[in-house]
Amino acid sequence: MKTQKMKRLFSTIGVTIFGLIVLGIFLMPFIYGLVTSVKTQLQIANVDAPFIPxxxxxxxxxxxxxxxxxxxxxxxxxxxxxxxxxxxxxxxxxxxxxxxxxxxxxxxxxxxxxxxxxSIQWKNYNTAWNSIKFLKLLGNTVTYAVLSTIGAVCSAALVSYGFARFKFPYRNALFIIVMSTIILPPAVTLIPRYAFFYKIGWVGSWLPIIIPQYFSNGWNIFLLRQFFMGVPREMDEAAKIDGAGYFRTFFSVILPQAVPALVAVTLFHFFYCWNDFLEPLIYLAGTANSFPITIGLTQFNRLFTRQTELVQAATVMSLAIPVVIFFFAQRFFMQGVVVTGVEK
Structure with missing residues (x-):
């Protein structure tokens, strides 16, 4: 018994140490950016300076x-x-x-x-904040991320409900086609999409990067469909006996059961929009007042390329909202990821 307990103890210690090492590796860039953001330019340039600000x-x-x-x-x-x-x-x-x-x-x-x-240089954050229209960039990014996420989650939920609950001709073939869009490189459709949006006069506005999100995407459909298939059909039948139609069943039975999956998909898409750089750069060219924070940081980096402390301060500020959102929603997020990743 003692031998088994010792093995378990050493095994637990080994796994814990390995986990801490992996965690440290992943956190190193963030810690470096956070520490650098409160240093002076002289300390950053001095290779013999201490790591602490x-x-x-x-x-x-x-x-x-x-x-x-x-x-x-x-x-x-x-x-x-x-x-x-x-x-x-x-x-x-x-x-x-x-x-x-x-x-x-x-x-x-x-x-x-x-x-x-x-000496911690908190003034770097104030300088970075006042050097660019940070509040404007933040507002643009939040607007783009929220509107896009609402459209993506709502449309994906409806499409996933159809694939999970209804039988119709070529259902599996259509689902395979939808899934194939996941592996389709975005560069393949970039030029045709730009030509189409330019033709209808949407280039230079948020419409080309927001409206397509309301037609869902394969990744979100896959995650929600996996979860919906795990909801017992007996609940649908009970709702039908009580007089509920398809939409009433969807809103009153399926969605309340799928909160973890919905939160996971919401966070996935919100973070994707928050970090999106290519599409806003292409479709918002020439409209600086509509730029999200990703493009704003790129311009800021060009202006202050030799002032690393200001670049890192602006980067840390841009991470604040996603980190806070994930902190409060991590329980639902992890539960949704685990459940939607299991074959039903």
Whole structure:
């Protein structure tokens, strides 16, 4: 018994460590961006700077600021202010000793390591926010994501209900055709779609990227159909006995049972729209007031390409809403993913 318990313990510890390692790998880019967003440009450019957001420590003397460096002596390392820099000799001041006088030190001041002190640069977020129309970009993205998600989920639910509950000629063949659209590369239909939307005068507006979502897509249909097939048909029959029609059964019986799947599909599509870059770039060209945050960040990156801290601050702000939504809906999301992925 003890041997089995020890095996279970070591197995649990091993799986936990492996999970933490994988989690750390996935979180590394996010942690890097978050930490970089509150650094100074000088710290980012210095390869010897600490990872924690910091600034070089300075010492004020007679109204002037002097860099503080670490000087190694026989008595240990001292923090001294670099008063005067020369090639062979430099003038230093021991800032840890009250009343100390400046002294000359033989050596190259470039060999002295600067002293860093922790300092979080929250002003980077304010600067990034005011540098572009961030609120406008955020509003455009939310509008596009919400309207598209409503259309995609509603249409997918209706189509999935038809495939899951009704028998009609060539049902399986039609379902295979719908599923084949999942593996169809978007680049194949890009030019024909653009030509069509240009012909009817939709290019330059949100219509080409929102209206097609109201005709559903194969991925959403597949997930919801899998869930609907798992709902017992006896519930449909009971509703029919009570006088409910097909639509009443759909809204009163099927949908309440499918909340986890609906939440999963909603989040999938919302995040897709939030990260969508290619279609808004193509169809909204020349209409800067309609740009979503993905295009806005690209332009921001071009303007501030050498100010990494501002680029990362803008990126972190753009992640805020998706992270908050996923945090509050993760229970339904995970449940929907697990259930819709199981063969019914």
């Amino acid at each position: 910091s600034v070089q420590k300075t010492y004020e003397l007679d109204g002037k600021q002097y860099d503080v460096v670490a000087l190694k002596t026989d008595a240990g390392t001292k923090h001294v202010a670099l008063i005067k820099k020369t090639r062979a000799k430099s003038t230093l001041l021991d800032i840890d000793t009250p009343g100390a006088q400046p002294f000359e030190w033989d050596g190259k001041w470039q060999t002295l390591e600067p002293v860093w002190e922790t």
